[in-house]
Amino acid sequence: MTQQVPEQLHAVFREIPGIRVQHDSERRVRVTLRADTLPALLELLKGRGGYLHLSAISCVEWPESDEFELVYHLWSYESKMMVSAHIRIPRDPGRFISVYDIHSPAGFFERDIHEMYGVFFDGAPDMGKFILTEWDGPPPMRKDFSTLGYVNDTYEWQPYQPEWLQQAEQKGARVLPQEGPDGPLRKTR
């Protein structure tokens, strides 16, 4: 069920060329727009619509189209509505402009996306590492980074048959099959 977008929002959206608006539930508006028009939308929403609160910036990777989708979730404390603005940027070179000047919470989210996906935000106050301080590998949230592959490359399989496990098996406990060539194995460093 598509609902009527409030006039105030509609006036903002009219200023953005090529914007597609979906209003499916009472307090949620989903818009899809060209990446270069996003800062203008955020400015207009903040100035005219009262969308002061940047709730989050989410990054989604789409390897088939070789793109990153960035989603800016904005909340208005006045009209109690949430606008989620979806844009797509090419995966290579994976650069976009920072919106820190408009919404300062963007600083954390952009730093996080840079760390986890390798997207660089021009003009962001800090693109330094925060969580993965000692990590030199590829951005780990990318789809081509396999956690299991990393474990297999980094650690060695070793047999693990402690006494308690053998006793439990003798009593008929069902042990889940483990990966490895000869029965129960555990990864150790």
Added chain:
Amino acid sequence: MRPENYKPVKHPPSEEYDLYFGPNHPGIEGNYALKVRLSGDEVQHVRADGGYLHRGFEKLMEERLWIQNIALVPRICVPDPVPMEETYSRAVEILGQIEVPERAQWIRTLCLEMSRVTAHLFYFGGHAATMGMYSNMFWGVSDRDRVLDLFEELTGARVYHMYTTPGGVRRDIPEGFLQRLSETLDYLETRLPEFDDLFFANPVVENRARGAGPMSPEQALEWGVTGPNLRACGLPFDLRRDDPYLVYDQLEFDIPTRSEGDAYARTMVRREELIQSIYILRQVIARLPSVKGPIRAPLPNPLAWNLPHGDAYTRTESSKGELGFFVVSNGGTRPWRVHVRGPSQMHAVQVLEQITVGQRLEDVAQIMFSLDACPPEVDR
């Protein structure tokens, strides 16, 4: 807050020194560190340093079935796990267009408020501990345990309940549970005056906490502060009222606010919220027996769910502020992407770096705790 006879000592720049504050200290519910630059005992500059509790939940969730993730999500925030299950489940329900039965909605509300009570009791104890008042810490933790006992009875687990699932809840309320919950609430109400004597109305606490880590309403809005920390600045915003979910639109409650925006105001707002949560729980106890029906929507085999292509952003008012889950499905048996937006991602990083500047070193732990920042939520 400085004593009346405090005289600041001006140090030359060479007197400034760095202190690595953490990762184990009483100022926070988990491991987290601050790089503090000090002149004398006055904080000049702060940089947050996280990552001690990074377990890669967002990546792990992409490799597990929709239902398996229920076992992962409560672990994202230890002191307040129920909102995590609730927010994730609600996102899955929107994607799968699942209607939650009314009885399940009431039970979920009950769990959310019980979780808020435990988190706030934990907070009272923790905030007191940062000032060296350990009696109050033991009280807070032991009273929280009484509610955890009820959680154990209801869900089988004390902290990681895995009780809220997409489509409803895992099991119904045991017989006599509401009576026992009611008695526990009575007990907590009788405890509140004692907490007042020891902690909230204690002049030592007031002197220490007043003026510590203040922020103005404008700053709070600018920095993305949410939840009780925002309400302590005088802004009455609460997602349970503004963006209602479950049955909150049928419940009566006040949104307590304070105007000072300092550590004391943040603590007092949480004290009032505890009273409001007890009030909400009493309404649920009165109403729940008359709400009959199933506790789960009829769903196919959960190990074979394929959710349609789409995305959903759901939010819950957790005890710490606005908790959001952005869940994307590409039509498969596993989430394509789950993004967790924890309230502490703002409070423990950018906000903390700003409000501790100019404060005294001995207040840093207190300011951190007064924001109720939860590092597991930041690191995920």
